[in-house]
Amino acid sequence: MSFTVAIVGRPNVGKSTLFNRLVGKKLALVDDTPGVTRDRRPGAAKLIDLRFTIIDTAGLEESGPDTLQGRMWAQTRAAIDEADVSLFVVDAKAGLTPADQTLAEMLRRSGKPVVLVANKSEARGSDGGFYDAFTLGLGEPCPISAEHGQGMLDLRDAIVAAIGEERAFPEADEVAVTDVDVRDEPVGEGDDEDVEPEYDETKPLRIAVIGRPNAGKSTLINRFLGEERLLTGPEAGITRDSISVEWQWRGRTIKMYDTAGMRKKARVQEKLEKLSVADSLRSIRFAELVIIVFDATIPFEKQDLHLVDLVAREGRAPVLAFNKWDLIEDPQAFLADLREKTERLLPQVRGIRAVPISGQTGYGLDRLMQSVVETDRVWNSRISTAKLNRWLESQQVQHPPPAVSGRRVKLKYMTQVKARPPAFMISCTRPEALPESYLRYLTNGLRNDFQMPGVPIRIHLRASENPFEGKKKKR
Incomplete structure (x- = not known):
């Protein structure tokens, strides 16, 4: 993008609504409750003929630096500096408030261009607040309505005047290409060619980080980045929006999404928390890999198991991260117990990679990323049809399909129909009669014989076509 714009203001003035208007999608959570936005969220904005990066920020709430509001405001200051x-x-x-006066003084001291925007100007009685804005000493306010899209042309002209035409309209070859947001395009389903392509070690990875509230997700991502990019603290449920960050690991681009903590569905009552959970679910749906963060001090809560099952049902590649490992007193004995519980409680993703880590100290993070890459390799794997049919024949010799109603189900042909996750189709007689236990037998056989641990495997059954069906028997 040619330049970067930060949206600042006190709570509940419509910053996130304007952000969504400029990016053209409902990325930021919007609610009548003040203080919905907490982290700073970047996005690719388009305003008439302008292209730039927009940053949504938390509203100004004067408080001590150790409080949640103080840490939120530190994120806003970082966005202004950027x-x-x-x-x-x-x-x-x-109308204006003392917080507006305080923020105006701080923006003047920053020495950077400021565009004064009077939002909600479509409302009756807004003229008084519009003219009051002149007293801030930041020039003529630009009247807009972020909710209804009014005044966008005037806003465009004001931004161009503040940044300068040379900066606003750079040469075409100087404009950087911006990555598409994770929610814009779903994960590809793979092709149907009967080939075993080599794994691309350089392709970017899209990773969602999920878990229960206060499991340490934001702290983990901050440790990866080496900076306090995301808001953290001892309070549970700090993160609300799903925030994307981009960084490099061993020369490979990683796009990681921090998500809101997900509690049991029965406990989620407030509208805002429902919006946050829906945003987290959307991030899972459009990610490639998902790191499920467990609190090692209280692992394998029922909600943890539900989250792993959710990821498996969505077909994403899961990796477990046992966070807060620095708080464990006897790591070796505890690790052996975790491995036993992982195998016993998560049979649907048998062989899932689980790594002990500490987001606070950085312990185990490199091993975690290595496990992510290995899981992604398995998730993208393809097996040739010839190998699959030889394998299917050997499986039936070792353990033939059961006879149902006096007739044995015949498995005739097998092929892989897609990857990401691996999915297979078996042509057979009477697919409705094949029991689930035999499908589990085949699934476990695929995991063991083709080294496919820890990822969801789909097996679909299809009745073989009868060429004589519908034709009358000739006498």
């Missing part, structure tokens, strides 16, 4: 120009949003309907 941006080339700030959009200072005020509420024309409600």
Whole structure:
């Protein structure tokens, strides 16, 4: 993008609504409750003929630096320092407040261009708040309605005037290509060619990090990045939006998504938490791999098992991370117990890779990323049809399909129909009669014989076509 714009203002003035308007998608959570946004969220914005990076930020709430509001405001200050120009949003309907005056003074001291935006200008009685905005000393306010899209042309002209035409309209070959957000395009289903392609060690990875509240997801990502990019703290449920960050690991681009903690469904009552959980589920759906963060001090809660099962049902490649390993007193004995429980409680992803880590100290993070890459390799694997049919014949010799109603089910042909996750089709007689126990037998055989541990495996049955069906028997 040619330049970066930060949206700043006090809570509930419409910053996230304007952010969604500029990026053209409902990425940021929007609610009438003040203080919904906590982390700073970047996005690719388009405004008429302008292309730039926009950053949504938390609202100004004056408080101590050790409080949650103080840490939120530190994230906003980081966004202002990173941006080339700030959009200072005020509420024309409600008028100015002392917080607006404080923020205006701070923006003046930053020495960077500021565009004063009077949002909610479509409301009746907003003229008073609009004219009050002149007293901030930041120039003429730009009246807009982020909810209804009014005043966008005036906002475009104000941004161009603040940043300069040379910066606003760079040469075409100088504009950097921006990655598409994870929610824009679902994961590919793979092709149907009967080949075993080599694994691409350089392709970017999209990883979602999920877990129960206060499991240490944001702390883990901050340790990967080497900076306090995401808001963290002892309070549970700090993260609300699914925030994407990008970094390099051994020369490979990693796009990682921090998500809100997911509690039991019965405990989720507030509308805002429901929106956060829906955002987390969307991130899982469009990720390639999912790191499920367990709190090692209280592992294998019922909700942890539900999250692993959710990832498996979505067909994503899961990896377990036992966080807070620095708090474990007897690591060796505890690790042996965790391995036994993993095999016993998660049979649907038998062989899943589980790594003890500490997001606080950085212990085990390199081993975790290596497990992620190995799991992705398995998740993308393809097996040739010839190998599959030889394997299917040997499996039936060792353990023939059961006879149902006096007739044995015949498995005739097997092929892999897609990867990501690996899915197979078996042509057989009477597919409805083959019991689930035999499908589990075949699934476990595929895991063991073709080295496919820890990823979901799909097996679909199809009745073989009868060429004489529908034809009358000739006498």
